[in-house]
Amino acid sequence: MTKKITNFTPDPEQMALWPEISGNQINGLGEDAFRHPTYVYWTDPETIPHGSVQKWFYSKNTAPELIATREERAVEQVVPLSDLAENQVKQPAGEWTRTVKDKALNLGAEAVGIAHIKPKWMYEGKLLEFSHVIILAIRMTYDEMTAAPEPSAGAEVVRQYTRGMKTSKQLASWIREQGFDAKPEHGPLAGDLTLIPAALQAGMGELGKHGSIINRELGSCFRLAAVLTSLPLVEDNPDIFGADDFCASCRVCSNHCPPDAILPEKQRVRGQDKWYVDFDKCLPFFNETAGCGICVTVCPFSRPGVGHNLIAKLAKRTRVQKT
Numbered sequence: 001m002t003k004k005i006t007n008f009t010p011d012p013e014q015m016a017l018w019p020e021i022s023g024n025q026i027n028g029l030g031e032d033a034f035r036h037p038t039y040v041y042w043t044d045p046e047t048i049p050h051g052s053v054q055k056w057f058y059s060k061n062t063a064p065e066l067i068a069t070r071e072e073r074a075v076e077q078v079v080p081l082s083d084l085a086e087n088q089v090k091q092p093a094g095e096w097t098r099t100v101k102d103k104a105l106n107l108g109a110e111a112v113g114i115a116h117i118k119p120k121w122m123y124e125g126k127l128l129e130f131s132h133v134i135i136l137a138i139r140m141t142y143d144e145m146t147a148a149p150e151p152s153a154g155a156e157v158v159r160q161y162t163r164g165m166k167t168s169k170q171l172a173s174w175i176r177e178q179g180f181d182a183k184p185e186h187g188p189l190a191g192d193l194t195l196i197p198a199a200l201q202a203g204m205g206e207l208g209k210h211g212s213i214i215n216r217e218l219g220s221c222f223r224l225a226a227v228l229t230s231l232p233l234v235e236d237n238p239d240i241f242g243a244d245d246f247c248a249s250c251r252v253c254s255n256h257c258p259p260d261a262i263l264p265e266k267q268r269v270r271g272q273d274k275w276y277v278d279f280d281k282c283l284p285f286f287n288e289t290a291g292c293g294i295c296v297t298v299c300p301f302s303r304p305g306v307g308h309n310l311i312a313k314l315a316k317r318t319r320v321q322k323t
């Protein structure tokens with residue numbers, strides 16, 4: 001993965017399935033006004049313009065390790081949640097927060113954060129039924145991901161999504177056993193709300209130029225899962241450590257992206273300026289490589305042992321600028 005793939009031409013069979021509408025248009029690229037996000041991918045394929053392309057993804061990527069990990073996911077998918085207990089266990093929000101975070105970490109999440117749900121995160125047409133979102137970060141094995149864009153890296157993504165599914169379902173079940181409603185959200189399919197803005201608010205890190213979160217411990221080598229709940233909880237604060245500034249002068253991910261999908265400047269998306277990946281350029285490559293994974297792996301913050309040093313240098317630079 002160290003050398004950039006420069007000769008990518010999308011498979012005509014895939015492109016024949018592409019809809020007229022741009023995925024960037026669905027995402028709201030260039031729109032000045034706020035509107036709720038709408039599903040562009042990873043949902044019921046019968047309900048979205050790119051549904052035929054999403055189905056093609058599964059028909060194309062059939063390496064044995066991918067099939068095996070999808071079978072493991074199917075087993076986890078049908079595990080039922082616990083019934084909602086009739087009586088609520090009473091505790092102050094601070095106590096619930098400590099207990100829930102310990103529980104999430106013990107169940108296997110590598111990091112956990114909490115945010116009050118903001119209505120603007122909800123997908124168009126989805127009802128705001130819960131007060132809080134508990135965000136779970138699920139580490140991907142860096143050594144496995146360095147094989148990206150080979151199918152073995154795609155299998156690692158599926159494996160960790162399944163771990164996120166299992167962790168979020170077990171945490172939601174435990175909360176329901178305490179008498180509070182809870183609903184798990186996990187990949188690969190999108191849930192009721194956009195997880196990235198919720199995770200940024202919950203202190204999971206900063207948005208990187210590659211469109212994924214950079215976490216101070218995990219870099220970008222992780223996946224998100226979540227639990228929506230009405231349990232009384234104390235929310236976390238965003239964790240700003242300098243990644244956004246770093247991205248402004250770093251080009252590692254964009255230099256490695258085969259279809260040149262990572263835009264060099266922030267873009268206006270539904271009224272907000274942020275780093276943005278060109279959906280129409282990324283997706284053809286993503287679809288033909290079991291989910292790609294190059295950009296999140298080459299990001300220097302993802303390399304074990306490097307992220308901490310970078311963050312320490314960024315903190316030192318900030319202190320020097322202030323003096």
Ligand code: SF4
Binds near residue numbers: 260292
């Ligand atoms: S996932 Fe998309 S944006 Fe990232 S390197 Fe692959 S093609 Fe580029």
Ligand code: SF4
Binds near residue numbers: 211247248252299300
């Ligand atoms: S590779 Fe560089 S530009 Fe891309 S997300 Fe990571 S730090 Fe930012």
